[in-house]
Amino acid sequence: MGDREYQVLYFGPQHPGAPGNIAFKLWLDGDRVVKAEVIPGFLHRGFEKMMENRTWEMNVTMSYRFCVEDPDHLEIAYALAVEDIYRAEIPENAKWLRMIQAEMGRVASHLFWSHFIGGSVGLRTPAYWAVAAREEILKWFARISGHRIYHNLSVPGGIRYALPENFKEETLRVVNFVEEKARDVEDALLRNSIFKARLRGLGKLSGEEALSLGVTGPVLRASGVKYDLRVNAPYLNYDKVRFEVPVGSAGDAYERSVVRFKEIQQSLSIIRQSVEELRPGEPLRVKLGLSAPAGEGVARVESARGEYMIHIISQGGRRPYRVRLKSMSMPLLTTVVDYLISKEEVTIADFPVILASLDPCPPDLDR
Amino acid sequence: MVLPTLIKSVKYLVSKPYTRIVPRKSQPFKTESIRGAHVLDMLKCVGCSMCQQVCPAACIDMVVVEGEYPQNPKKRFPRIDHSKCTFCGLCVEYCPVGALTMTTATGYELFTTSKDSTFKEPLKLKEALGKVTVTKDLFTSAYAQGVITKESSSRG
Ligand code: SF4
Numbered sequence A: 001m002g003d004r005e006y007q008v009l010y011f012g013p014q015h016p017g018a019p020g021n022i023a024f025k026l027w028l029d030g031d032r033v034v035k036a037e038v039i040p041g042f043l044h045r046g047f048e049k050m051m052e053n054r055t056w057e058m059n060v061t062m063s064y065r066f067c068v069e070d071p072d073h074l075e076i077a078y079a080l081a082v083e084d085i086y087r088a089e090i091p092e093n094a095k096w097l098r099m100i101q102a103e104m105g106r107v108a109s110h111l112f113w114s115h116f117i118g119g120s121v122g123l124r125t126p127a128y129w130a131v132a133a134r135e136e137i138l139k140w141f142a143r144i145s146g147h148r149i150y151h152n153l154s155v156p157g158g159i160r161y162a163l164p165e166n167f168k169e170e171t172l173r174v175v176n177f178v179e180e181k182a183r184d185v186e187d188a189l190l191r192n193s194i195f196k197a198r199l200r201g202l203g204k205l206s207g208e209e210a211l212s213l214g215v216t217g218p219v220l221r222a223s224g225v226k227y228d229l230r231v232n233a234p235y236l237n238y239d240k241v242r243f244e245v246p247v248g249s250a251g252d253a254y255e256r257s258v259v260r261f262k263e264i265q266q267s268l269s270i271i272r273q274s275v276e277e278l279r280p281g282e283p284l285r286v287k288l289g290l291s292a293p294a295g296e297g298v299a300r301v302e303s304a305r306g307e308y309m310i311h312i313i314s315q316g317g318r319r320p321y322r323v324r325l326k327s328m329s330m331p332l333l334t335t336v337v338d339y340l341i342s343k344e345e346v347t348i349a350d351f352p353v354i355l356a357s358l359d360p361c362p363p364d365l366d367r
Numbered sequence B: 001m002v003l004p005t006l007i008k009s010v011k012y013l014v015s016k017p018y019t020r021i022v023p024r025k026s027q028p029f030k031t032e033s034i035r036g037a038h039v040l041d042m043l044k045c046v047g048c049s050m051c052q053q054v055c056p057a058a059c060i061d062m063v064v065v066e067g068e069y070p071q072n073p074k075k076r077f078p079r080i081d082h083s084k085c086t087f088c089g090l091c092v093e094y095c096p097v098g099a100l101t102m103t104t105a106t107g108y109e110l111f112t113t114s115k116d117s118t119f120k121e122p123l124k125l126k127e128a129l130g131k132v133t134v135t136k137d138l139f140t141s142a143y144a145q146g147v148i149t150k151e152s153s154s155r156g
């Protein structure tokens, strides 16, 4: 593509509309984006290699570092994979608690996303309420794990810390608080005519297109494909709770928003059910030996952005031999963005909206 | 219609602000279990280096401190660099004798408000806290002055 005919613009990594540590090189024809080239590498740390050089227990603190918005699923997936190598069976209590942790993480992530999508169309006011709700979740995490963002709560073998005394009441209080706030944000955004006008019909993906582009998660479900690992390949105790998998049909940016807001409500319902199953006082952790047996461990979880897989090969000893992470945002930022730009007329004003509606986590690319 | 957004906004317009003004009007949010700066009980530490081995940030090194420590014949103690520490708490968890514990001092409390000292002395806690991290020089003097006591811990 000759640079002379088009205006070339760098979008990110500091651009407020860019979803994080990532940049795009955009070719513009007037205000229409005709080509976008993704520029990754702003968070290149080589997580896989770093994990291969650290011991099993240290890697918990490595496993979640590349997605700030949704670290819990990454942490849980690592723990599940290592337990797969050790062939360890963790206590029921720990499974329920991990589900609460995972769903809290998903809700926090979706709330944070509503901040981005609101911001991208200039509706910042409701976005701030969402951040307040997320803050309440972070405080909840600080109470049970000691940290707000990177919790270190699920470790191979179970849950690291004993539960605080009023855990159940506190969790239900947070769930109720978040539910109210999330409904307010949902009403304020989804029923707003400006929001509808900007998002309807934008960034449309049909079910087949989404599948062939490798998309998973809420973006795929918004295109009408009912695929959710929690139902299709249940892990932890997801087969023992009742919840719906919200599915859309239009596959546009608006539908994705609808699906995410519905998911928040479903997640809160899962938390309510799981809290009831917890048995206070029963063990939360089995101790695993410092050296792992030789073997392979695989874990797949449905993170807030889609399917996340971790594959660990152990040759015995204190460190993994090979760690492979399959991230959830890779297709969103590469194939999907390319495809949408080639298919529909995307203006420079719509570009951040499309990105926000996909809700990628850019450091994923740099793992 | 933008009416739904406006109606909701009015609700939040009249409700109390959620944010807090830190540090002018209120203290940062804390819980009992917050993982913060470490305290070392030098009368328990046996100098086994386990904490150094498990630290994912490689921010612990072992230093020799002169004094009477019968349980620690080589007089080797961990020194923690809090400018590198991620406060993951692994060192505390894997210490076989429970010599390391964590306080709830985190974030900006670990740094002084003066720009000069923020970067030069990241290891020193704010004076007002009256607690000292496990740097070699600091903890020896802290023990001499009785600043560190066995109760000054939150999570063991
Ligand atoms: S808290 Fe974690 S990073 Fe900090 S010194 Fe201990 S093991 Fe190292």
Ligand code: SF4
Pocket: B040, B044, B045, B046, B047, B048, B049, B050, B051, B052, B077, B078, B094, B095, B096, B097, B098, B099, B100
């Ligand atoms: S603090 Fe604990 S783990 Fe570290 S050297 Fe002393 S006894 Fe060993």
